Amino acid sequence: MEFDLLLKNIARHVQLDQTEIGFFTSLLEKKKMKKKEFLLKYGEICKTENFIVKGCLRVYAVDANGFEHIVMFGIEGWWVSDLLSLWTNSPTTYYIDALEDTELLQISKSNLDALYERVPKFERFFRIILQNAYSAQQLRINQNLSFTAEQRYLNFIEKYPSFAQRIPQKQISAYLGMTPVFLSMLRKKLSKK
Amino acid sequence: MEFDLLLKNIARHVQLDQTEIGFFTSLLEKKKMKKKEFLLKYGEICKTENFIVKGCLRVYAVDANGFEHIVMFGIEGWWVSDLLSLWTNSPTTYYIDALEDTELLQISKSNLDALYERVPKFERFFRIILQNAYSAQQLRINQNLSFTAEQRYLNFIEKYPSFAQRIPQKQISAYLGMTPVFLSMLRKKLSKK
DNA sequence: GTGATTTCTTCAACTACTTTAATTTTTTTG
DNA sequence: CAAAAAAATTAAAGTAGTTGAAGAAATCAC
Numbered sequence: 245m246e247f248d249l250l251l252k253n254i255a256r257h258v259q260l261d262q263t264e265i266g267f268f269t270s271l272l273e274k275k276k277m278k279k280k281e282f283l284l285k286y287g288e289i290c291k292t293e294n295f296i297v298k299g300c301l302r303v304y305a306v307d308a309n310g311f312e313h314i315v316m317f318g319i320e321g322w323w324v325s326d327l328l329s330l331w332t333n334s335p336t337t338y339y340i341d342a343l344e345d346t347e348l349l350q351i352s353k354s355n356l357d358a359l360y361e362r363v364p365k366f367e368r369f370f371r372i373i374l375q376n377a378y379s380a381q382q383l384r385i386n387q388n389l390s391f392t393a394e395q396r397y398l399n400f401i402e403k404y405p406s407f408a409q410r411i412p413q414k415q416i417s418a419y420l421g422m423t424p425v426f427l428s429m430l431r432k433k434l435s436k437k
Numbered sequence: 438m439e440f441d442l443l444l445k446n447i448a449r450h451v452q453l454d455q456t457e458i459g460f461f462t463s464l465l466e467k468k469k470m471k472k473k474e475f476l477l478k479y480g481e482i483c484k485t486e487n488f489i490v491k492g493c494l495r496v497y498a499v500d501a502n503g504f505e506h507i508v509m510f511g512i513e514g515w516w517v518s519d520l521l522s523l524w525t526n527s528p529t530t531y532y533i534d535a536l537e538d539t540e541l542l543q544i545s546k547s548n549l550d551a552l553y554e555r556v557p558k559f560e561r562f563f564r565i566i567l568q569n570a571y572s573a574q575q576l577r578i579n580q581n582l583s584f585t586a587e588q589r590y591l592n593f594i595e596k597y598p599s600f601a602q603r604i605p606q607k608q609i610s611a612y613l614g615m616t617p618v619f620l621s622m623l624r625k626k627l628s629k630k
Numbered sequence: 631g632t633g634a635t636t637t638c639t640t641c642a643a644c645t646a647c648t649t650t651a652a653t654t655t656t657t658t659t660g
Numbered sequence: 661c662a663a664a665a666a667a668a669t670t671a672a673a674g675t676a677g678t679t680g681a682a683g684a685a686a687t688c689a690c
Binding site for chain 3: 607617620621622624625
């Protein structure tokens with residue numbers, strides 16, 4: 245059923261009994277989003293952690309010239325949020341919207357605190373999620389410093405083949421830090437090899 | 438005395454009594470490093486969290502062409518480590534060395550676990566440190582995507598004026614993702630304005 | 631303190647990537 | 661399904677940042 249993917253995900257890191265599962269799922273809210281709908285806009289305060297059951301989200305910032313830069317994508321099985329805004333109850337500087345029709349399971353900050361209180365194992369689970377996110381970010385910083393645009397693209401399609409197929413090139417270029425035009429040129433060049 | 442800076446730092450986030458302070462400090466080891474000495478080398482497993490009492494460290498990666506790219510600097514009051522290696526007991530892909538003669542207070546992973554067990558407040562403290570690091574990384578990713586080399590440099594000297602003074606330009610350029618030559622040209626251009 | 635090494639600067643040639651703009655292809659919407 | 665909108669492609673001109681090389685300045689090591 246609807247919690248399957250999430251519970252399977254959690255089970256990879258912590259073991260829960262039926263009561264704990266029941267309590268946890270009682271704290272979740274379902275949300276359906278249409279493509280292009282916003283989950284969070286600049287200046288708002290992020291109130292939830294969001295687990296993607298189906299679909300695809302992007303977290304992005306808009307720079308001084310109006311260009312969008314994508315901080316992260318998320319698909320089925322990923323948690324997406326603005327953690328800084330959530331943690332500190334401060335206005336976000338990002339936007340989050342849906343690249344496809346999307347279904348979420350949301351847990352609010354207050355319910356999350358209640359969950360940690362009652363089932364401390366979840367602290368461990370979310371700490372692991374955070375650690376993975378931290379490590380991934382560090383790797384991305386390093387690769388943005390050391391890779392050319394071509395290397396970043398090749399690395400991306402190797403690492404996230406499923407993203408590469410379903411996400412429009414324009415969005416991928418905004419994630420990789422190059423123009424859509426240049427990405428198109430790269431792809432042409434690479435296809436000839 | 439020698440723990441002052443660290444304790445003052447901790448006091449900004451959690452309140453400790455004398456017993457807790459005593460237990461905590463008993464878990465720390467002092468380490469002195471000469472300039473250019475390594476704290477961690479590629480392939481080793483990072484065993485400690487390191488608090489800088491005095492001096493300056495850099496965490497860097499070496500790319501396929503032998504160029505160094507700096508992941509982070511740390512000065513007095515900062516925690517520096519390879520968290521991924523520490524958490525997962527896996528070989529690091531980074532180097533950490535001293536840009537100046539440096540004094541550290543180190544806590545090993547096992548002592549850290551003991552500390553969390555006995556004084557759970559420290560979980561909160563290190564969680565806050567991690568949250569700050571995560572947020573800073575996300576900001577850096579975003580700025581690397583949206584800023585020009587000149588904007589990145591201006592942002593750096595505004596945000597970390599103390600770093601800009603004591604760290605050689607060559608290192609700063611390796612942090613900002615540009616060549617030392619180009620940074621030199623930027624500085625000349627900016628000084629003329 | 632002096633010679634050796636490393637860092638910083640300057641300049642000119644080069645290249646990776648951007649910009650603009652026009653055309654084609656794909657996707658969206660009523 | 662047709663019209664409109666958005667995304668992708670192509671080409672040409674432009675620019676931000678790199679490379680290599682050589683000299684000056686600063687730092688290191690004995």
